[in-house]
Amino acid sequence: MRIQVRRTGGFAGIERYAEIDTAGRPDADEWQALAERALAAGQATRPAGVPDGFGYEITVDGRTVHASDPRLPDDLRALVTRVLKEGA
Amino acid sequence: MVPDMTTHGGHEPVFCTVVPPHLLDKLARSDDPAVSGPARRTLVRDSELRGRRRVTSEFRLAAAPAVRAPSDRPLRTIYDAGNRTELPGTKVRGEGDEPGRDATVNRAYAGLGATFELFLKAYGRRSIDGDGLPLDATVHYDENYGNAFWNGEQMVFGDGDGEVFLDFTLPVDVIGHELTHGVTQYTANLTYYGQPGALNESMSDVFGSLIKQYTLGQTASEADWLIGAGLLAPGVTGVALRSMKAPGTAYDDDVLGKDPQPATMEDYVRTGRDNGGVHINSGIPNHAFYLAATALGGHAWEKAGQIWYDVLTGGELSERALFRDFATLTVKAARERYGDGGDEHEAVRKAWGQVGVRTR
Numbered sequence: 001m002r003i004q005v006r007r008t009g010g011f012a013g014i015e016r017y018a019e020i021d022t023a024g025r026p027d028a029d030e031w032q033a034l035a036e037r038a039l040a041a042g043q044a045t046r047p048a049g050v051p052d053g054f055g056y057e058i059t060v061d062g063r064t065v066h067a068s069d070p071r072l073p074d075d076l077r078a079l080v081t082r083v084l085k086e087g088a
Numbered sequence: 089m090v091p092d093m094t095t096h097g098g099h100e101p102v103f104c105t106v107v108p109p110h111l112l113d114k115l116a117r118s119d120d121p122a123v124s125g126p127a128r129r130t131l132v133r134d135s136e137l138r139g140r141r142r143v144t145s146e147f148r149l150a151a152a153p154a155v156r157a158p159s160d161r162p163l164r165t166i167y168d169a170g171n172r173t174e175l176p177g178t179k180v181r182g183e184g185d186e187p188g189r190d191a192t193v194n195r196a197y198a199g200l201g202a203t204f205e206l207f208l209k210a211y212g213r214r215s216i217d218g219d220g221l222p223l224d225a226t227v228h229y230d231e232n233y234g235n236a237f238w239n240g241e242q243m244v245f246g247d248g249d250g251e252v253f254l255d256f257t258l259p260v261d262v263i264g265h266e267l268t269h270g271v272t273q274y275t276a277n278l279t280y281y282g283q284p285g286a287l288n289e290s291m292s293d294v295f296g297s298l299i300k301q302y303t304l305g306q307t308a309s310e311a312d313w314l315i316g317a318g319l320l321a322p323g324v325t326g327v328a329l330r331s332m333k334a335p336g337t338a339y340d341d342d343v344l345g346k347d348p349q350p351a352t353m354e355d356y357v358r359t360g361r362d363n364g365g366v367h368i369n370s371g372i373p374n375h376a377f378y379l380a381a382t383a384l385g386g387h388a389w390e391k392a393g394q395i396w397y398d399v400l401t402g403g404e405l406s407e408r409a410l411f412r413d414f415a416t417l418t419v420k421a422a423r424e425r426y427g428d429g430g431d432e433h434e435a436v437r438k439a440w441g442q443v444g445v446r447t448r
Contacts, residue, residue: 010235011262011316012253012329013367014344051269051280051288052237070175070239077173081231 001028003035004059005083011052018087034079035060041073042066056080156220162204163222166193169229169244176226176242192257196225196245199263206264206295206302207271210389211397216270218401223267227257236262238269251321252343258318259328260303265296265315276405283410285366290373294396297332298389308381308388314338332378335371351375353411353444372443373411380418380439384432391432395421415440416447 004019022031038058042065046055049068056067058079067076155163162183168190169177180193187194200223207213215221225243233246236256243266245256256262269292272278278288293315301311315338316329326339326347335349349371350356356372359365377396381388398421399405405417419437426432440447 009362009367011237011256011265012234013362015361050237050239051273051292052235052266053239054235069235069237070173070244072173077230 006057008055010054018084020087037075038079041075164200165224166196167226169226171231173230192227195257196227199260202303203264203267206299217274238266261296261300264299265292268292268295275401277407279407282364284408285363286369289366289370293374294377298393332374376439376443380435383435411445415445419447
């Protein structure tokens with residue numbers, strides 16, 4: 001499973017991107033469960049945000065969902081945080 | 089592993105329309121104006137609709153508190169989110185309370201006060217809405233959160249990740265920048281996409297910088313004209329996030345990339361990312377303000393700031409204003425307030441000419 005996260009906007013206006021391939025990882029099942037919950041929590045198009053709020057684009061095996069601060073669902077936040085921290 | 093942090097990358101589908109957003113985004117970036125024009129207009133219009141929905145569904149309804157600040161003093165409340173994301177969090181300092189041990193709380197409190205002070209003393213504006221809106225702020229939002237924003241009702245500050253960004257309460261211009269988004273929302277309500285979006289960003293940088301200058305008592309020639317000085321972690325190669333004096337020179341770092349801001353229309357960046365480059369092309373109106381303010385000399389908030397404030401709040405600025413619309417109104421405002429052919433009129437007219445924005 002390939003999980004890609006792109007975070008845009010913010011006060012700095014600097015994009016940040018990271019991705020992770022769960023294949024062969026000992027925690028692959030955990031990633032898959034989190035990714036599925038995140039996909040269910042996201043929206044098909046980018047929801048209204050606030051000026052300088054982050055926008056998020058999450059793609060799991062080619063399926064993309066969107067979210068915006070300050071209304072980032074918990075499952076999406078958890079996935080975004082992990083991918084940006086552990087991904088490359 | 090270090091995550092890739094970049095200003096480049098894939099598209100950012102943003103909009104809800106019958107045309108798939110990724111396609112609209114691609115069209116908006118086409119070299120053919122016949123293709124890009126309609127796509128861009130659709131993007132702007134849709135963003136405007138989203139803005140209106142936000143205003144009606146969240147903003148206006150939520151922002152009608154019974155309590156108002158007295159006419160000449162702010163009414164501040166600082167909350168601590170405890171590194172979680174529920175707003176507003178636990179109240180830690182109210183108006184008039186003595187400073188506590190948390191420097192972040194104290195800086196947020198002082199920054200809200202500095203912003204209130206500039207708008208009141210320089211322009212006679214009573215708080216963000218002009219009607220004594222209480223100023224609430226939440227600090228320690230989320231974990232390692234590298235951002236700050238005005239959510240339509242209150243300020244939210246992250247602690248930064250410590251590697252790229254430090255605590256977002258550190259620069260007073262950042263606090264002023266975010267609160268000015270509130271002022272813009274209550275006044276011109278510039279659409280947060282493309283040129284009107286870049287103007288919205290520029291208003292926040294202009295008044296954010298003026299709040300810092302007012303606090304330090306600096307003249308235009310003494311000011312650093314930087315946005316976010318002190319926010320970058322020690323290892324980052326850069327002095328700030330943006331420079332109004334020399335757009336494009338604030339940072340050049342292997343992780344952050346290079347400051348992408350243009351100073352003139354010649355280098356205007358056409359992009360669908362970052363809401364159509366709102367944090368990029370704001371460099372152009374930012375630089376025009378810097379040029380006008382330094383040409384006039386003295387305290388920048390007194391004349392140049394007054395002219396910009398007149399336009400932001402005067403009711404003639406459209407939500408979808410382009411750079412040339414805004415520029416034309418500032419020339420008009422300078423003439424009306426300070427006289428036809430006066431130094432102010434000439435300085436403003438020349439400043440826009442220097443950044444390549446034509447005025448009518």
